[in-house]
């Protein structure tokens with residue numbers, strides 16, 4: 001059971017137990033972050049839908065695995081018009097690594113989000129990135145971790161899936177919020193999640209729709225519901241990533 005009083009999917013329990021075992025960095029990092037709101041505004045000014053394209057070699061809900069060089073994938077996504085990138089650093093269930101993120105961030109000039117299951121302050125010190133994901137459902141002291149991320153120069157992206165988590169995110173001072181359409185208890189995706197929570201998000205928050213966005217119609221649907229940007233993984237990783245990003249950013 002977790003804080004929501006709901007049993008998590010076995011894959012998610014395994015992810016969390018691995019995350020609890022991972023140590024942090026030795027030294028506190030200090031980041032000069034590339035601005036996410038500026039990157040989204042630049043995409044809009046250029047007529048592109050702001051998309052955060054995700055380098056996700058595999059996942060518990062994906063068949064198979066992509067073994068291309070993550071730097072090649074990242075460059076191809078930027079060529080297709082991605083406003084920012086998300087890079088999985090979770091090694092055991094998503095095929096990611098902090099080293100891939102470091103190489104990708106050195107190779108591109110868009111903001112890079114570190115996608116991982118960060119539970120402790122020391123885990124922030126593993127690698128530099130422009131944005132770090134903090135999952136409201138799993139972080140006990142959200143205000144403390146949001147503050148710790150900002151002290152290091154990161155822009156914290158707080159991920160929520162319910163109204164209660166959204167309230168915790170806003171009271172923790174989050175100004176970059178992602179609504180995850182995937183339910184981590186059952187691993188099912190439902191785009192209604194974004195539509196039902198978005199109206200309760202304060203106007204000054206930069207709001208991202210996450211997961212399950214597969215088509216141009218899905219992109220339009222999330223934009224109409226108030227998404228400033230979209231976080232898209234599987235639909236981009238499946239096939240020609242440049243063409244996929246181009247299609248989804250021109251929606």
Ligand SMILES: O=P(O)(O)OC[C@@H](O)[C@@H](O)c1c[nH]c2ccccc12
Pocket residue numbers: 054056115116117159180210211212213231232233234235
């Ligand atoms: O592949 P999708 O359905 O486009 O989803 C991307 C992203 O939202 C998803 O990978 C994700 C959302 N929140 C997470 C937390 C950890 C790991 C992964 C995720």
